[in-house]
Amino acid sequence: MSQELFRLNKYLSDAGVCSRRAADAAIEAGQVTVNGQVAVMGMKVTSEDEVLFKGKTVSNVGKNQILIAYNKPAGIVCTAEKREKNNIIDHLNYPERIYPIGRLDKDSTGLLLLTNQGDLVNKIMRGVNAHEKEYVVTVDKEITADFIKQMAAGVYLEELDTTTRKCQIKKLAPNKFNIILTQGLNRQIRRMCQALGYRVRTLKRVRIMNIELGDLKEDSYRDVTSAELKKLNKLLVGSKN
Known part of the structure; x- marks a missing residue:
């Protein structure tokens, strides 16, 4: 009976080693071997193959989903x-x-x-999947109506050369707001606030989807x-x- 074949990046991902993207990067870097040979992009493996990730044995057999x-x-x-x-x-x-x-x-x-x-x-x-993530943020000075309007419409971030997506934002207190984002740029909320002359004091994520x-x-x-x-x-x- 033939063994089921898995794409190597999916095999590593299903084994809980890393994401598919990270698996691809590791394969390209020569950090994955299959049956003693350095793996190549796009190759397929079975559950009986000996797969090593950075020198450690990997198996996706009987793995609990966590x-x-x-x-x-x-x-x-x-x-x-x-x-x-x-x-x-x-x-x-x-x-x-x-x-x-x-x-x-x-x-x-x-x-x-x-x-x-x-x-x-x-x-x-x-x-690209635009899933919601919600945060409660306090800043160093009183929030204005203009700040709320600009944050909601999208803020140009010079260091990333991009404008943030439109988002939902609500003032909760003089220097506190709730914001729902559908993208995850690096330090996005801190950068948005800084671009509008504010500094984040506290930032707490309260929801993912x-x-x-x-x-x-x-x-x-x-x-x-x-x-x-x-x-x-x-x-x-x-x-x-």
Whole structure:
């Protein structure tokens, strides 16, 4: 009986090693071997092949699908890089291999999803899919009506040479607002505020698509519920990965 063939990048992604894009980068860099030979882009493997990623054996057989919600405190860095002493993977010390879906910068707090499902990472994070992420932000001075109008319409970011997408924004207090983005540019909210003469004091993510931070305590995590996962999968139908 013939063995089922998997594209190598999907095999690595399904095994919880990394996203497909990161797998492609690792393959191109010669960091993946199959049966002792350096892998090449586009190759296919079976579950019986010996696949090594950066020298470590990889298997996607019998892997539990994991998706957890974590309330990240300030100071933790969203990277699996061991050289970063405050990396999130060492900090959480989760019993199975997982990695964050996207990033929250070191000074930001709030909801972060972590998983071992590479396709899920891509579908949620790819900007073209325009999935909602919601934040509560405080700034260093009183928010004006003009600030709200400009933020909602899109802000030109000179350093990235791009204008942000239109977004939903609501003033909550003199120097506090709620904002819903459908893209994930690097330090986007901080850059938007800075371009309009404001400085972010605190930034907390409170929702990713249908998954909410709620009353989850800081520096703690929970499993995403089956009801949340069912709704999330419906929202992800048609998303590119």
